[in-house]
Amino acid sequence: MPRRRDKLSKPMSDLLKGNAVIGQSGGPTAVINQSLVAVIEAVAQYDAIDKLLGARHGVRGIVERRFVDLNGLDASLLEKVAQTPCAALGSTRDKPDEKYCRRIFQVLGRHNVRYFFYIGGNDSADAARIVNEMAAESNYELRVFHIPKTIDNDLRVTDHCPGYGSAARFVAAAIMGDDRDNASLPGVKVDVIMGRSAGWLAASSMLAREDDRDGPHLIYVPESPVSREKFVSDVLEVYGRLGRCLVAVSEGIMDEAGRSWAQTITETTERDSHGNIQLSGSGALGDYMANLVKAGVRQKLRIRSDTFGYLQRSFPGFASPTDQAEARLAGTKAVEYAMAGHVSGSVAFKRTGEGEHYGIECFRAELKDVAKEIKRLPAEYINDSGNGVNEAFRQYVAPLAGELPTIAKL
Amino acid sequence: MPRRRDKLSKPMSDLLKGNAVIGQSGGPTAVINQSLVAVIEAVAQYDAIDKLLGARHGVRGIVERRFVDLNGLDASLLEKVAQTPCAALGSTRDKPDEKYCRRIFQVLGRHNVRYFFYIGGNDSADAARIVNEMAAESNYELRVFHIPKTIDNDLRVTDHCPGYGSAARFVAAAIMGDDRDNASLPGVKVDVIMGRSAGWLAASSMLAREDDRDGPHLIYVPESPVSREKFVSDVLEVYGRLGRCLVAVSEGIMDEAGRSWAQTITETTERDSHGNIQLSGSGALGDYMANLVKAGVRQKLRIRSDTFGYLQRSFPGFASPTDQAEARLAGTKAVEYAMAGHVSGSVAFKRTGEGEHYGIECFRAELKDVAKEIKRLPAEYINDSGNGVNEAFRQYVAPLAGELPTIAKL
Numbered sequence: 070m071p072r073r074r075d076k077l078s079k080p081m082s083d084l085l086k087g088n089a090v091i092g093q094s095g096g097p098t099a100v101i102n103q104s105l106v107a108v109i110e111a112v113a114q115y116d117a118i119d120k121l122l123g124a125r126h127g128v129r130g131i132v133e134r135r136f137v138d139l140n141g142l143d144a145s146l147l148e149k150v151a152q153t154p155c156a157a158l159g160s161t162r163d164k165p166d167e168k169y170c171r172r173i174f175q176v177l178g179r180h181n182v183r184y185f186f187y188i189g190g191n192d193s194a195d196a197a198r199i200v201n202e203m204a205a206e207s208n209y210e211l212r213v214f215h216i217p218k219t220i221d222n223d224l225r226v227t228d229h230c231p232g233y234g235s236a237a238r239f240v241a242a243a244i245m246g247d248d249r250d251n252a253s254l255p256g257v258k259v260d261v262i263m264g265r266s267a268g269w270l271a272a273s274s275m276l277a278r279e280d281d282r283d284g285p286h287l288i289y290v291p292e293s294p295v296s297r298e299k300f301v302s303d304v305l306e307v308y309g310r311l312g313r314c315l316v317a318v319s320e321g322i323m324d325e326a327g328r329s330w331a332q333t334i335t336e337t338t339e340r341d342s343h344g345n346i347q348l349s350g351s352g353a354l355g356d357y358m359a360n361l362v363k364a365g366v367r368q369k370l371r372i373r374s375d376t377f378g379y380l381q382r383s384f385p386g387f388a389s390p391t392d393q394a395e396a397r398l399a400g401t402k403a404v405e406y407a408m409a410g411h412v413s414g415s416v417a418f419k420r421t422g423e424g425e426h427y428g429i430e431c432f433r434a435e436l437k438d439v440a441k442e443i444k445r446l447p448a449e450y451i452n453d454s455g456n457g458v459n460e461a462f463r464q465y466v467a468p469l470a471g472e473l474p475t476i477a478k479l
Numbered sequence: 480m481p482r483r484r485d486k487l488s489k490p491m492s493d494l495l496k497g498n499a500v501i502g503q504s505g506g507p508t509a510v511i512n513q514s515l516v517a518v519i520e521a522v523a524q525y526d527a528i529d530k531l532l533g534a535r536h537g538v539r540g541i542v543e544r545r546f547v548d549l550n551g552l553d554a555s556l557l558e559k560v561a562q563t564p565c566a567a568l569g570s571t572r573d574k575p576d577e578k579y580c581r582r583i584f585q586v587l588g589r590h591n592v593r594y595f596f597y598i599g600g601n602d603s604a605d606a607a608r609i610v611n612e613m614a615a616e617s618n619y620e621l622r623v624f625h626i627p628k629t630i631d632n633d634l635r636v637t638d639h640c641p642g643y644g645s646a647a648r649f650v651a652a653a654i655m656g657d658d659r660d661n662a663s664l665p666g667v668k669v670d671v672i673m674g675r676s677a678g679w680l681a682a683s684s685m686l687a688r689e690d691d692r693d694g695p696h697l698i699y700v701p702e703s704p705v706s707r708e709k710f711v712s713d714v715l716e717v718y719g720r721l722g723r724c725l726v727a728v729s730e731g732i733m734d735e736a737g738r739s740w741a742q743t744i745t746e747t748t749e750r751d752s753h754g755n756i757q758l759s760g761s762g763a764l765g766d767y768m769a770n771l772v773k774a775g776v777r778q779k780l781r782i783r784s785d786t787f788g789y790l791q792r793s794f795p796g797f798a799s800p801t802d803q804a805e806a807r808l809a810g811t812k813a814v815e816y817a818m819a820g821h822v823s824g825s826v827a828f829k830r831t832g833e834g835e836h837y838g839i840e841c842f843r844a845e846l847k848d849v850a851k852e853i854k855r856l857p858a859e860y861i862n863d864s865g866n867g868v869n870e871a872f873r874q875y876v877a878p879l880a881g882e883l884p885t886i887a888k889l
Contacts, residue, residue, distance in 0.1 A: 093663075096664075097659070097660050097663045097664070099656075123889065137889060139889075142889075146887060149885050149886075149887030150887045150888070150889060152884075152885045152887070153659060153885065153886050153887050153888070154656050154659055154660075155656065155659035155660045155662070155663040156663040157887075157888060157889045158889065159662065159663055159664075159665075160663040160664050161664070162664065242794065242795055242796055243790050243794060245795050246509075246564050246565065246789075246790065246793035246794045246795045247789050247790070247793050249507070249563060249564055249565035249793060249795075250507050250564075250565045250789050250792065250793040252565070252569065253503075253507045253565040253566040253569055253570040254506075254507070254569075254570050254571070254572065255569075258789075351762045351765060351766060351769075351783065351784050351785055351786065352761045352762010352763065352765065352766060352786055353762060353766070355761060355762065356761060356762060356763070359761075373761065373789075374761050375761055375786070375788030375789055375790070376761065376762055376785070376786065376788070377788075377790070378785030378786070378787075379656075379657050379660050379668075379783070379785055380653050380656065380657070380785070380787070380790065382660065383656035383657050383659060383660040384652065384653060384656045385652055385655050385656045385659075385883075385884035385885070385886060386652055386797075386883070386884025386885070387796075387797065387884075473795075473796070474562075474795035474796025474797075475559050475562045475563065475795070475796070476559075476563050476795060477556060477559030477560045477562070477563050477567075478560070478563070478567060479533065479547060479549075479552075479560060479567045479568060
């Protein structure tokens, strides 16, 4: 294993010896493998870690003992894996409870695993927290580190999450293109963007706007409830002014009663229909909103909807370079924190500058502060009408998404 | 107008003198402005053409006399416009009949327009054909050239259409990413791809496949009808073998009775539902197919669908370089044919080499041979099971889509 020759010369006696496990969890991102490769490369620097095992499909792979040997892999293969979207080890939707975590802990112990790295969202941080507590109770020395990952950008403590910038770049570019489409063939267009509980990703569509006539003309996020009447009247106001209207809406849009539009649509349809027809699939919210506008106008308008779907998290060759670098850094830092003797934590980012001076530094957050609950889009970023986001948000998101494609008009 | 200084020195007496009009029509593509900019640049080389007018929203802009002056534009702006997806002049869905064409012809005459360039699909070629015939009948000297454009790749005569390669590149990349997503979180995924009458674009998804385990595992095109039973059994066969299944389906998929699935879904739903609920929106076909699989299995599977929608034709910053260059060439050639004294035609491509030796040359096709009817995916490209395309098709499409993003597996 030639990669291990130049290991750090820190006295081995200082370091906890044993094996390491890494897993990936939750919905994929375009940069989740950057963090994986960072851990593979960083771990190889430490003799104290004997073997690095990759758990297939996250915690499920641990309890089922489906491991892959991650030692001695070719550097150029690793670089290609880092560029590849979605979990190279496989992911899982399992959210381990106490009993499940007990099984994880037992398998880790049997394999003399002393370092557990878990790339994921808030649920993964919670699983890491429980496993960490079990280790402490059992006096089993274990380092447990969570490496944040989510296109939803909804983790607490950190300024932003690896995975978000690339999804934001995809969404912004998609809306830029679709806005040109809408200008070519004018009408009303509704684009549904991922984010069931937080509007961060839908909000990032605002980067598509270069001047006042550009879409998205309306942005709806779960944090700013809107009634059906208000939505239709917003659309008609924009249409009356510009002759077209592009709407970016979070799939988690809420109504004035605090209910999710998607949930209401599903229930209503199930009551109304016979047999197995359901209006609860991928395109249902967008189609519903398009139909609302259709029902609200007398003239014949061109009204369409698209639901961006999994492309937002999986599209290859279009990641934000900033996001790629930060996801890589997050993985490296997790290993550094563990080797520095910290018992557990989650890697978090602090912003050190804005605009051209954008930068971050990393710090170690406590697992309990990242686990379970989420961080929603703050009210300070939402406009007064509740149908868009402001320039302060542009400052926040622009450096994360990075450079966008060229768009010019005649 | 500094751009006009280096005009060609061909004797002006040889050339028909007057103004020129250019318009864009139909669904946008990522490279439709490459052809537009080519015409703007090429026309500027000829003193015989006094003014180049851009018709806003195609033929509609002509009959409404909504023109924009395209002379003396800055070269760097033009280059940016060429990179921008969707019709920079605006597009139209109008399909002119004889009466409409009469109005077009009258407006062209009043503006002393002697050169009419129209970028579009088969309907645009037909409008150009009718206008050309009217000019001939009236002894009004007019050059009418159609510049092909469609993501559907369904124009006759030409080997392929500008716009298709970029859409194919987007679809192939999207499927590559979504296949990694599907491998991360295994299940059944249905991706609906544009193409109501021809399967060229859905077929291009096959470029995502690097080895036998890669998706798309099944590809359905309108040219190869499939029953609901066959579809479900195909999916279950793949799922049983690989533990997952990624399906790429053309929105124009047909059943064994020769009926469009989408049409049947719309009619069935309208019969079954009450009030204004319709299963006829953007996501309906994908949701319907996902529900078919759900109904066909006993175990609990992860089954999802996405409909790629307008991103396929409008996504910026991801065009195929080959497609960009060819769309540019098509515009240049249209002007050259017109200035060489040809009265009318459509620019067509002939392939001069395959694989590494891929290349094209242009030739002038007759408008009547391109107008109205379309070219469907030939049976020779479809596999024996009717649920995929073969390596011969890969040879055809690979050079058009160009290089694809890096994907690597552990």
